[in-house]
Amino acid sequence: MVSGALRCGRGTRRSCGVRSCAVCVCVCVCVCPQVPELQKTTVRIQQPERVMGVISAIKEQGSSKLQVISDFDMTLSRFGCNGRRCPTSHNILDNSRVISEDGKKKLKDLLQHYYPIEIDPNRSLEEKRPLMVEWWTRAHELLTQQKIQKGDIAQIVRESDVMLRDGFNELFDQLHKYNVPMFIFSAGVGDVLEEIIRQANVFYPNVNVVSNYMDFDDSGVLKCFKSPLIHTYNKNNSVLQGTAYFQQLSTRTSIILLGDSMGDLTMADGVPSVENILKIGFLNDKVEERRGKYLDAYDIVLESDETLDVVNGILRYILMET
Numbered sequence: 001m002v003s004g005a006l007r008c009g010r011g012t013r014r015s016c017g018v019r020s021c022a023v024c025v026c027v028c029v030c031v032c033p034q035v036p037e038l039q040k041t042t043v044r045i046q047q048p049e050r051v052m053g054v055i056s057a058i059k060e061q062g063s064s065k066l067q068v069i070s071d072f073d074m075t076l077s078r079f080g081c082n083g084r085r086c087p088t089s090h091n092i093l094d095n096s097r098v099i100s101e102d103g104k105k106k107l108k109d110l111l112q113h114y115y116p117i118e119i120d121p122n123r124s125l126e127e128k129r130p131l132m133v134e135w136w137t138r139a140h141e142l143l144t145q146q147k148i149q150k151g152d153i154a155q156i157v158r159e160s161d162v163m164l165r166d167g168f169n170e171l172f173d174q175l176h177k178y179n180v181p182m183f184i185f186s187a188g189v190g191d192v193l194e195e196i197i198r199q200a201n202v203f204y205p206n207v208n209v210v211s212n213y214m215d216f217d218d219s220g221v222l223k224c225f226k227s228p229l230i231h232t233y234n235k236n237n238s239v240l241q242g243t244a245y246f247q248q249l250s251t252r253t254s255i256i257l258l259g260d261s262m263g264d265l266t267m268a269d270g271v272p273s274v275e276n277i278l279k280i281g282f283l284n285d286k287v288e289e290r291r292g293k294y295l296d297a298y299d300i301v302l303e304s305d306e307t308l309d310v311v312n313g314i315l316r317y318i319l320m321e322t
Contacts, residue, residue: 037313042305046295054299057276058254059318063178065275066318067249069267070258071235072186072193072211076171078163078306079260079284089188089196089211090139092160099146106142110135118232118261121290125233125262132231136187140212140225150191150220157195164200167308172202174312178319179206181249185267186211187230208245233263240270247272258311260284265297280311 032038032052038045045051058066070076073088080086087095094107114135117128175182182204186193190211197203212230217223228239240246253275255268260282268277281298282305283290294301302310 032317034317035310035313037310038300040305040310042303043310044291044295044301044303045299047299051278051299054276054278055314055318058256058278061254061276063180063319065252066254066256067181067183067252067271068175068256068258069183069185069271071260071264071267072184072209073188074260074284075258075264075282076164076168076184076308077196078165079282079304080306081161081163084161086163087161089162089186089192092156092162092192093143093148093189094139096156096159098148098152098156099143103142103146107139110139110142119285119290121286121293129231129233132233133229136212136229136231140229144222144224146222148214148222150214150216150222153191153195154199157192157199162196164196165306165308167312168200169202170312171308171315172197172200172204172207174315174319176202176204176206180319181252182207183245184209184211185230185235185264187232187235187263188212189214210240210243210245231263232261235263236266236269243270246270256280256311256314258282259298262293262297278314280314 032055035055037043073090077088078086091111093099094104094111099107114131117123117131118135120128172182174180184193184207186209188211190209190213193211194203194209197207210230213226214222215224215226230239250272252271253273255271255274255277257264257268257277257279259265259267259279264281265279268274278300279298280300280302281294283294283301283303287303291301291303300310
């Protein structure tokens with residue numbers, strides 16, 4: 001890309017000297033040469049100067065003030081590979097050998113019915129929430145009927161097609177090295193996603209997970225899912241009440257938030273005294289249709305980007321000792 005050029009998300013490529021770009025979404029190369037990853041063609045930013053101001057403020061505050069709050073499925077894990085969808089933590093169970101053929105069909109039917117609702121940009125969150133509760137509840141009931149063994153989880157993950165995004169090692173390693181807490185707030189299956197992280201050898205002490213966890217009986221057989229139920233659109237204080245995590249990190253007033261859904265935007269609502277927050281959104285599906293809402297909601301939008309390059313580039317700059 002030519003130095004000084006910027007990419008307009010709703011228009012064409014123009015130079016920094018052009019002032020008629022009021023409605024365009026831009027990434028300006030000259031705004032932050034310290035983070036060259038922002039030049040990637042997958043990057044769209046609506047307010048580049050403000051975003052760089054936030055990044056600079058987080059850097060100035062230092063690593064001792066920083067925490068990362070992230071979704072898991074389709075955010076830390078990949079959405080697709082070579083034209084094929086990668087599984088979520090729920091899908092890993094749904095498609096595994098421990099689920100009967102009838103169970104697989106019913107779970108697939110639920111997915112095909114509710115997923116279009118989940119990502120429909122024309123439905124309000126108020127309309128979606130009860131339907132997501134309905135989906136998660138029915139799916140968990142079906143999984144419970146399968147009598148899943150706790151001892152099978154590790155092998156189920158090993159046999160799956162799950163993939164973490166390219167660059168996950170650097171992300172987890174950097175945060176661990178600089179003692180930056182990483183809070184994973186997931187509407188997936190906690191037992192499964194923890195096993196994914198464990199098998200990737202990045203489940204460090206600074207990683208904390210809140211998700212839907214299985215409850216096993218004394219024989220190690222799944223009997224139900226523990227409360228509260230976490231779905232795509234209730235990732236907020238309502239399910240974090242009673243957890244001391246954010247209170248323990250009250251001095252961590254700078255946040256990098258990673259998500260792939262409009263529901264992920266509330267994941268930091270439980271953090272007291274936020275001073276700086278940078279919201280990075282992965283727009284994986286129906287990109288053209290949902291671009292506008294994502295650009296209005298997230299500071300940085302990554303379109304069909306299966307890597308963590310931009311996140312790692314920003315962290316390298318923030319954590320780099322000056």
